[in-house]
Structure formats: C-alpha cells, structure tokens
Amino acid sequence: MKTTKRENKSGTVRYLHLAHNEWDPAKGRAVPKVLFTFGREDQLDRDAVKRLVASLSKLLEPGDALVATAASDLEFVSSVPIGGTHVLDHLWRRLKIDQIVARVGQPKRGRPRDMTTTERVLFALVANRALAPSSKLAAADWITNDVHIDGLPEIGEQPCYRAMDWLHEVTDDLEKQVFDSVATLLNLEVDLLFFDTTSTYFELAEPDDPVARDDAGRPLHHSEAGGDTNHSGFRAYGKSKDSRDDLPQIVIGMAVTRDGIPVRCWCWPGNASDSTVIRQVKDEMRDWTLAKIVWVTDRGFSCAANRRYLRQGDHAYIIGEKLRSGSSEVTAALSRQGRYTEIAENMRVKEVRISDTDRFVICHNPEAAQRDKHMREQLVAHLQELIADTDTLSEFKRGEVRGKIAGKPGLNRYLRATPAGKLRLDQARIKTEENLDGKYLLRCSDPHLSAEDIALGYKQLLEVERGWRDMKQIIDLRPVYHRLEERIRAHVVLCWLALLLIRIIETRTDTTWPRTRRELQRLHVGTFTGPTGTFQQVTSLTKPQRDLLAKLGIPHPKQVLDLQPTPR
Template sequence: MRTSTRKNADGSKVSYLQLAHNEWDPAAKTSRTKVLYSFGRADQLDRAAIERLIKALTRLLGSPTAGGRGRQEPLPGLEFVESRPLGGAWLLDGLWRRLGIDRLLRRLAAGTRRDPVVERVLFALVANRALAPSSKLAATGWVAHDVHLSGLTGGDYTVSDDACYRAMDWLIKVEEKLARGVFDAVADLLNLEVDLIFFDTTSTYFETEDPDTPVWRDEHGRVLDPDGEPGAESGRESDAEGDAPPAGASGRAGFRTHGKSKDARDDLPQVIVGMAVTRDGIPVRVWCWPGNTSDSPLIRQVRDDLRDWTLGKLIWVADRGFTSAANRRHLAAGGGGYILGEKLRSGSPEATAALARQGRYQQVAENLRVKEVKISEHERFVVCHNPEAADRDAATRDRLLTRLEAMIAGSDRLTPTKRAELRGVISTKPGLHRFLRTTPGGLLRIDATKVAADARLDGKYLLRTSDPHLSTEDIALGYKQLLEVERGWRDMKQVLDLRPVYHRLEDRIRAHVLLCWLALLLARIVETRAATTWTRARTQLQRLHVGTFTGPAGVFRQTTPADPETRRLHQALDIALPPRILHLHTEDPAPR
C-alpha cells in the first residue's frame, strides 16, 4: 500500500492510497514503482469495498479469512491508543467553514506576522467555550487530550496558552471586520429577517476587590493615548491626576470598576456587556464598556456601529433603560424607528397620562392584551397587560405585605425613638417602604390606598414607538421578543460560562467576550436549523468519537457509527458526517 500526499493552496494536505509494487527496469538498472490500483482519497476510503475485495481474493486462494468481518484476531502489532469526542467539534467546524469564518480570519491574517494556524487556535477557543467551557490554560489541555480538532489533533503544532493569548490579542484588532463579515455570512445562510434589532445590556463581575486604575477614555469607553487616539494597550497605568485630558476624551474610568450590578454584586468590580439580537435570536454583535457606564447612551453607539451594515429599515427594540429623549431622537433619525418599554409604576408623565386614558383591551395572544392610547402627536403609546405577569405581581406583593406586617407588628408598644429606628430600617427596603404609612401620631401602618393603586398596575407596562405603520399587535409582540436577548444572556452565562473571566487586561477581557459571542452564534444557528436546544444537541454530538490505532504500518483513526439523532443534526445543517476512516497514514506510526 502506497500513500501519496498533495498539499493544497490553503496549506491543507490530502492523502491518496494506491496498490503498487516495484518492478526492475533492466535498461535503467533501477527499481520503479508501478501503480496497480488507486483507492482514492484516504479520508474517503470505501472500507466495505476493500473488505469485499479481500474476501474475493481469499475465496480464490482457498485460505482462511484474513481480512473480513469474521476475523477474530487483530492485525499483528495493531494497538488501540485512545478515543476522543469528535461530533461536537466536527459539526461546529463544519458550520464555521460554511460561514466562511476560517477564510475571513486567514484573509485578515495574510501579510501579518500572525502564526499561520491562528485561525485554528481561535476556532479551538470558540469550540472549547461551546463544548467544555474553561480557562485558556485549561483549554490547551482540552485540545491536547480531550477532543479531536481538524488541523490541530495529530499534527506537529501544539496549542499553548501563549498561542491562545497571542490569538486573542490579534482578534480584538480585527473585531470590526470580523463582526461585519460574520453577519453578512449568517444573513445569507439563514435568510435573516433583519427588520427588528433587539438590544439589551448585562454586567459580569470579577472576583477581585480592587477596581482597575482609571484612564482617559473616549465616548465609546475605549482607552485613549495622550494624542487622543484609541490606545493599543488597555492595561497601562493611568495618567497622573491633574494632567490635561487628551483630545476626544470623555472621562476617566477603569475597565473593571464598580457600578450598578445586574447580578446583585455591587461589592465587586464589573464590566458592562451589550448584545444586539435579531428577531430569530441570532446575536448580531457584542460590545463591552467600563463597569460604571450607564445604559442610556449605549444604544446610540450601537446604532452608529451598525449604520453601514446592509440592514434596511430598522426598528430598535429595547427596555426602559434606553428611553431617554436623546436616544429616541437618535434611533428615529434617518428613517429608523424604535419600540421602547417602561414600567407604568415609573411615574413618568407619559405613564401617568396613559393610565388616565380610557379604552378597551384587544386580545393579541394567549397571555397578552393591548390597547393604544393617544398621548402625543409624534409618538404612539400602547398599554400592555399580561394576565400571567399580573398573577406573579400579586403574589410578590402579598409576600411583601406579609413581611411588612411581621416587621411592624407590636410597634405600637415601642417608644417613639424605637419606632423611628424601625421606620429607618424599612426605608432601606424600597419594596416594603412603598406600602408603609405613618399616622399623625407616629404609628406604623400599611397604606391600603397605595396597595390598591399598585394592584391596578399588575401585569401592565407601557410601550412607545415612532413607527406610524406598525399595528398594535406587531408593536406588542415585537417587544415581547426582547426575551430573545434575555435568553442569550442566560445561555451565555449558564451554558457557555461567560463568568468567571480569567483575565486582567482589558483587551483580553474584550476578546473573551468576543469568543463567547462566536460560540453563542454557532449554538443559535444549530438551534434554529435543527429545532433543538444547544445543550441537548451538544450532549448528543459528543457521543460520536474517533478512535486512534497504531501499528508497524502506521496510524489510522476510525470514527464510531453515528446514531439517527446525530445524522439528523448534520442533515439539518447540511454538513457531511465524518468519514468512517478519518485519517490513514501508512508511513510512520504516530508517537506514543
């Protein structure tokens, strides 16, 4: 058996198998190889056809079976070395290539000093995040021993933690071009409806007591160098107090710093992460800001960053943190629009006016009723009522009232000073304090009027939009899809393990978030095309293994049979299953 290898233009190698023997050339007085038969590519070997050939030759020779399925003894010297999960990485790699991310990264790295396998290293980090989330140091061990990755397993290249960090440092430099290229590929593959963009933010904290040193930043939260340009190194020390700010500076802040935590961890430094998602749940892009950044101005930067993308007319959907007048003007500029929500309990003039308007609710979904109210000539307002949410609000209020009753029980017998102290304690608990009333005599009571007023708001919220053509139903259901972003945050934190973040430098933290976004993107495409959850698909795919065998003739890797569900997942994504003989090299055995 002879193996010939050909190198493709992209650097990959393809092996071919041939049946050959040597013949003596008396004229040239040398031995020449004559090819008797070509079996084709080694990774597409038709094993069944070879077994049939062996059986036919065996019958011709009349000797016992030596190569058919009935053979009981292994080939002399053949040894099973290891088995690794293959299915998850194979499917993700196929999707990665279908989206052209491999070609995009190689094109961006062309002409630079980047290692030629930087694309493979970045894919390994994304696959690790999707399949077995861990630190970058642990990911190198995972690649070396616990998974089969095309281009990395069994080759001469060993993924080190230093290679991972270098790849991450380069990734943040090509973030803009990568995000645009990935979106164009995903929109083409899935034929996305990009008419609604949902945006929301979350925070992620760090297990460290000390926040980062403040540095000068631009309006987008990027570090500025003394000349007013975005700095290349985000872990540098701050300018001394009193130094003049560089041009374009918006303020001083550390990246990991204290702020209003959405994880209820105000005691720890954090960063803010934003995500834009389509109506299909596909994450378009992510952003990172210092931990003390308020929500209000962020959506303006996001809209500007996506302005040149081929998105058509967009309706931006966001929560109550983005309803400022400046945001509304910015989102409506250039023919765009918005759907923004806020609580009726906010007490804003619009909320108060909406509550004062009479009207009949219209049922638009099983658990959603809506009515449009006339408040402004420039915006439309829709009051929504969710009966299930109303029941939850009522149950929450009952628990709060029960707790408040227990706290003030017997307070009439306390001295005025002690009652004042108790009132001060209750004032630190907003959920309880809003239902507390103090009588002219200083006694503590539950305010029945406030309880009744609060009950009238159960399950209700207010939507405002600038689009004059959307139906009331589309406005309400469009906002309801904002849950897709919340589901993205939940999966990024619980399935892909966004936290803990094992990095200190700002650019590494940003790169870590980008890797999590790419992993979430691949997972969402699997869910969209295969009608399943990523958790269920991941468990199923990881049952497909590849075994490695070595012997005197060399090394070969053979995959386990794919079960029906694994076949269905590959068919749904139009990705070929791995060949039964994944690798066959007959020159030198693999190192033990």
Template sequence: MYLRTTQRKNKNGTTVRYVQLAHNRRVDGTTQAEVLHNFGREDRLDTDGLRRLVASINRYLGEDGADAAASAAGGGLEVTGSRPLGAVWLLEGLWRHLEIDSALARILGARRFRTDVERVLFALVANRAIAPASKLSAAEWAGRDAVIPGLQAMDEDQAYRAMDLLVEADAQAEVQEAVFFAVANLLNLEVDLLFFDTTNTYFERDEPDAGETPFRTYGKSKDHRDDLPQITIGLAVTKEGVPVRCWVWPGGTSDQAILPQVKDDMRDWKLGRVITVVDRGFSCADNLAYLTRAGGHHIAGMRMRDGGDLAEAALARQGRYQQVRDNLRVKEVKLDQAPGRRFVICHNPAQEERDRHHREEAIKRIEAELERIRAQRERDAKRATTPKARERAEAAHVRAECALIEHPTLKRWLRTSKNGRLAIDRAKVKAEERLDGKYLLTSSDPHLSAEEIAVGYKALLEAERGFRDLKTVLELRPVFHRLEHRIRAHVLLCWLALLLIRVAERRTGQTWNRISTQLGRVHEVTLTGDAGQITQTTPLTPEQAALYRDCGIKPPPRITAADPS
C-alpha cells in the same frame, strides 16, 4: 469443557486429525463426551479464531495475558488514541458555512504568522462552546482532548497572540460586520427588527482598575454584586435569537449613555429600515429621539410607576382592549402632548393575577410583623420598670422597624405616620392595583400595528436568553484576564460561540446541550499495528446523522487518515 482431537485414516493410509470442543455428560450412570463445536481439520484450523476466543475468555476473567493474546489475534493492531470529534466537526462546518474563516482571513490580511491564527481562534471558540475553560486549559484541550481540524497542537502564548490580533486596530468591529452579513444572507434573517439590551459581568477581585479611565470598576450590577468591579456588555439579536453584534464598556457605564454609540455603530452597516427594540432602562426622551434620527424607528418599554406625565396620561386614557393572544390584550392610545409617538398599553390577565397574589402576600407579612412589633412594645412597656430598661426595649423595637423598612420587597408598601410609627401605605396599594398585569410601550413607527408592537417587544426576551446562555452554557465568567484588550477579546470569543450554537439550535430545533451531548459520543480512534496506522471515526447513530443533515454539514468521513508503515 475441553478441547479434544479425533483422527481417522484415509484410503491412501494418511491420518487426519480433527479438533473439537466437547464436554462430559452423565447418562444412565455413565460418562459420555458430547461435542459442542467442530473446529475442523487440524491442518486447516483457524488458529487466530482460537486466540481471539482465548483473549475474550481472559478479558472476561481478568486474567493476565489478555492484551497479549488480543494483540496476537489482531496482528499487532491496538488502539493508541481516541478523542471526541463530533461536536467540534459540527462547529467547524458552521464556522466555514457562515464564512467566519474568510472574514478573519480578510482582516488579518497578507501577514504571515508561525501559527495559523484562524485555527487557534476557532479552537478557542469551540472550547468555549463545548468545554469552557481558561486559555491555558483550552490550549491543552485542543491538543490532547479534542480533534481540531487543521491544528495539531497549540499553547497558551499562541492563544493570547491570536486574541490580541482579533481586537487590534478595531478589527473586532470588522469581524462582527463581516460575520453579520454572511449570517444574514445564508440564514435569510429578518434584520428589520433588532433587540438590544445590556448586562454586567463581575471580577473576583477587591479593587477596581487604577488610572483616570478604569475599565473594571464599580457600578450598579444586574447580578446584584455591587461589591465587585465589573464591565458592561451589550448585545444586539434578531427576533430569531441570533446575536448579530456585541459591545463592551467600562463598568458603571449608564444605559442612557450607551444607546447613541449602538445606534451609530449599527447605522454604519447601512441596514436600511431598522426598528430598535429596547427595554425601559433606555427609554429616556433623549435616547428615543436619537433612535429616530436618519429615518430610524424604535419600540421601547416605558416606566409606569415613575414614568412622568406621559405615562400617567396614557394610563388615564379610556379605550377598549383588543385580544391578541390568550394571555395578551393591547390598547393603543394617542397623546396630544407627544406628536409622532404611539403608546400601547399591554395587559396580561395571568400576570395580573400573579401581581395581585404577590402584593396580598406582602401585605399579610407586613401586617403580621407590625402586629408583632406593637404587641412586643406593649409587653415591654409593662415589664420595664426603669428608664434604662425602657430605652433598651425601645431600641430593639426601632431596630425591628428599620429592618422592615429596609426590606428590598416590603419597603415599597410602608410609610411613616405622624406619630413616627410605621404603617401600610394604603394609597400606594390602591394605585398599584390598576397597574397589575400591565406594561406600557411606545413606538415611533407609523406602519406597525399595536399587536406587532406588543409581540415585537415580548421578543426582547431573546436578548435576555442570550445573556443567560453567555453566563451559564458558555461560562463567560469567571474572567481570568486583567488587560482591557484581552477582556474584550474574551467577550468576542464568547459572542462567536453563542452565534454558532444559536445557528445549530435554530436549524435542528434542539438545545445545544442535547446537540453537544449526542455528538460528543462521536470519536476519532487511532489504531496502530504492524501494517501501519489508521485513523477512523466511530459509526454515526441515526440521531447523530440527523443533526449533521439538519445543519447542512457533511458528517466526518469514516477514514480520516491512513499511514502504512
């Protein structure tokens, strides 16, 4: 295949040349030229088109000179930058739509800073939602790896300064209150039912904080890391899963001591009729009494195995279950010894089957292990011929029994018999059978039905889902801060990120992972050439456009900047 030229003479005597793309074919033993494409007259030839063809062929072959040819073909225009924009643009739209920027502006007041604090805080929140990293890495990400509208670059010191301003003088409570009412009004949230729960996050260090009131200290960890210092985090969410407030306490703070502060903080917002839903860890009498002060109400889970006389009396009452859903039946009972309180027993048939199966498997394991220890003890008794040998054998048997009775799941079914040997506690097994698939709720609200109490309590899973996303999607830990106010600011940034992604999920009906993956493919591309510089975004796919539309956010413009030389 080659380029060739042909010519012909005009009537006026001039000669015209034509350029063609041709290749040779053998026909009946002779070679003939076959024209594949006519490029036209040589004096009217599209030379730029030929250069682009040459550049395309060179790129395919990997030959040198391809970039130069492409540059010449494009008039010197080349790509000088490309950064993802789509996910940040969505978060930016939600940030402004929920009036978080206005709330921060009111709190920061008329103070002037050399850095736009609101933009830096948004960059930290966006980084936590899209590519969680340390504050140093987040500063680099915001300046080089992502497009943050209104912020060209930032450094680590600016990030820390913005975090300090966020939590100074109790500003964090003002931020959360302002954001909450903006979110509640814009999203039309039902805030008469608020769910509250706590979790822990630990620090990769050996020693707790020093001083009389340490912040990072040891306690009972819900992550099963009692060996590491920790803090306690509280989260209040609506039944739609939208987080409305978060709290941070020193590690080891008991759940029983937390609820009065939560109640008082929420009362300051003057929400009207609010029913607080809490788990079994908060259901002591003092906490429940505190929740009913000033006209408040509660729905609380109760401990059944060690819940005291009230739980035992409620479970002993007879009554007929009401079918609520395929996997849920409810029965309300009233107790004379607890006036003003309602008790609802919930029964899940599927969970009952699972509980029975797990218990039977545990009993089988215990029986097999006890039989093994008994058989081994008999064999060793026959083999041991000296007192020292019998002593060593018995010590081994005791160690095996100790390992069994200290097992985290099996020990509950064991008891020590009169002869000092381990045995299965059959009375405990029988008592547990009547609790299979059941849980007990109590409420102070006289207007809720038993079904509403049960369904409302099940929605408490939204708070647990929020904690799960804080620790996985947003990577709350590892926490790289050591000062208390920086730790509080870090948790608050994670809460703001959780708020934004929850709103995006609620409006689109898709997970944040899917949303960020799709919108992460929208880039802002910078082209530089002899005529100047232009910045534009890549075209949106139908799915990407639908995500912006569902969230009520205008998509980014095709041309975001133009700078002619």
C-alpha cells in the same frame, strides 16, 4: 482453532474445528477434543463467525472485549470526542469565517502571521467555549489531548494569546463581514434589532488605573487625550446586574435579531451607563448600511435624549416604560379608558394616544396579574404582622421597626406613617398597585406598526435575555482569566462567536444546545497503531446523531480520518 488436512481429487482441503485440549493420563499428554466443526476453510461462513464473536463479546467488559477481538498486533492508543467540533467546524466554514479571517489579513504591527494556523487556533478557542469552557491554558491542553480538531493536532498557550491579540485588532472588520455572511446564509430579517446590556465582574481587590478614553470607551493614545477627556479604568465599579457592586466589572452589550441570532457585541468600562451606550450602538450599526431598523430596548434606555437619538434617520424604537416613574405621560396613558384587544392566549393590548410623536401601548397578561396579586397579598399580610402591635411601642422602638421595613423595598412600598408617627398600611398605594397588576407599558415611534406587532416585538426582547443567560451559564463568559483589556475584549468576541454558532444549530435542529452537545460528544475517533502504521477511525453514528447531521445539512465524518504508514 484446530486445522486438519485431507487429500481429495482436487488437491489438499483444509478443515476448521473448535477444539479443547484435555489431559490423557494413558498417553501422558494433552489431546485435542473436537467440540464443533466449521467445515472447509474455503467455504467458511464468515458472517456467522462474526455473529458468534459478537455474541461471546457480550459476556466481557467493553475494554476486555476490545482486547480480545482486536488483532494481536494492533494496539488501541486513545479515543477523543469529534462530534461537536465536526459540526461546529462545518458551520464555521459554511459561514465562511475561515475565509474572512484570511481576508482581514496580517496584523498592523509585528511580524507576519501564518493566517492558516491563526484561523485554526481561533476556531479551536470558539469550539472550547461551546463545548468545554475553560481558561486559555486549560483550552490549549484540551485542544491537544481531549478533542479532535481538523488541522490542529496540538497547540500551546502562547499561540492562543497571540491569536486573541490579533482578533482584538481586527474585531470591527471581522464582525461586519461575519454579519454579512450570516445574513446571506440565513436570510436574516433585521427590521427589528433587540439590544440590551449586562455586566460581568472580576475578583479583584482594586479596579484598573484610569486612562484617557474616547466616547466609545476605548483607550486613547497620549497624543489624542485632551483636557476634558474622560478617564476611567476598564474594570471599574458600577451598577452591577449580578448584584456584585462590591467588585470591579465591565459592561457588555449585544444586538440580536428577532430569531435570536446575535449580530454584534460591544464592551465598555464598568461605570458606563445604559443611557449613553445606546447612542454608540446606533452609530456603529448605521455604518453597516442596514435598511430601516426598529430598535427594541428595555426601560433602562427610555430617557428623552436616547429616544431622540434613536429616532434620527429612518429608524424607530419600541421601548418599555417604567410604570412607577410618576411621569405625566405614563400617568395619562394608564388613566385613559378603552377596550383591550386579545392578541394571544395570555396577552391583551390597548393603544392610547397622548403624544404627537409617540404611541403608547398598554399590555396586560391575566396570568401575570394573578401572580402579582398573590405576591402583593403575601407582602401586605407580612407587613400587617410586623406593624400589628407597634402602637404600644415607644417612639424609638417604632423607629427601629420602620428602619427595618425601609430596608425591604417590597414591604416599604405599602407602608405609611401617620402625623403622630403610627405605622399603617397605605391603602391608597395598595389600590394603585392593583391597577398595575399584569401590565406593562410600551412606547413606539413607528406610525405603521400595529399595536399587536409592537407588543409581540417587545416580547421577543426575551431573546437577548436568553442570550445573556446562555453566555453566562453555557459558554461561561465568567470567570475571565485575563488581565489585559485587549484580551478581555477578545474573550468577549470569542464568546459571541460561540453563541452565534450555537444559535444557528438550535434554530436548525429545534433542540437546545446542551442536549445536542451531549449527543454529538458521544461520537468519538479512536487511534490505533500496529506494525504497518497508525490510523484513526470514527465510531459508528447513532440514529440521533444521523438525524442531527441531516437537519443541519452536514455530511457524516469519514470513517477513517488519518493513515500514517510506518516508514520503511
């Protein structure tokens, strides 16, 4: 840029030019050649200059364009995502979890705690599970270097562990108060509560040493343990739902509403059975003074003792029944004649009465029936191929074939052996299975629910399964980088809180969390420094980001977050 001056009646006037220096051989020096004149300096069209600079910047790489357009005395320091934590933090405060943490108070033992810092650390750990799941050591580094969290510029590993230890002490009170806050904010319907369990395994050579435990699976003090007290390690061998019976595990339970909002979670030793944990769950939810609840569970909780327990008080249940259990009630329900009623495009229901206390509803899905038929035909054809020439084999060889088939339950179901030891298709069993195609049986103790409500209510049990899927695939419940039982339990609570925030976001935006997370994490805050100090500025919002914030009712982040003038 070249500036020239000219005197007129009003004084000195400055003119701006775009010039290029060219070598003049005659003069022996560089001479500026004017390429374009911008006019008087006091009448400069600055908007036009900005458009020109922006147009020229498109010819450069983004980093080079930033350096070229930034002031020579302003330095770009760093940039980290802010969109995800901005949204999660506002929901965290809207649910008043920050106030709940402060109300729950100081730990029962140990030195007093700074509850403001504890609350910020807990939020940061929950945000880490939702945005970038990692170990607590990696989470501390992520909080310090890779994300912007309001009120927590940096943190070490030990404060994270101390916050988790405090969380374990106050879990019961915190869960109750968080539920009350969520129920008020979202106007939750808790007439139906869906409950299910899962397991998560640990890469250990040996399970934990057995310790005395109460009926809820919590460790007992030596003075509380009696002679008939149950002894078990927390990470213990059990029936794995991840097909890893060879590794120690823990059992985790979760209750969700019909909208998929998780209201509470539990942890038990790895050898706990589904048929016993449901009683503890009902007792602890009763302490929350809820109105009438209809418990919806799958087939693992259908024993008579559990049904009696769930029916106590003003509660009821909807439980799936095992079609192949062989019980007299199931056989009688399936043998009753009657017409199905269409309740949805792919759902028909038929209610049968065979008990004074329970109602049975048979549900039939025509599409699922076609899939079951196709799978059975494939299995039968494969089995027919395996036994086709076995009549010519010796008894020993036929025994080998039968042993091989016995290890495949899907095939062994349709196999029978004649008195002479010949292998044949079990046509009676095939006919029985045809009658079960696309069907499932429900048992309900509520006399007022319609058959349609019972069927649709049980279908919503998929919300719990979706919760477990997100826990393991999005929040990364496993691997668990902890050895102490208290911290393993606290880790599960952190995952539950993260899932709670995610479900609220999905409910309000009608968008999956992975898609929302990708869009929000594109919103960054950049740090700049110069002679006068340091400041942080947020990038401009895109239309998808503005739409997400509008649906959630969350204000836009401030454009300038922090100003730190250089000390004089």
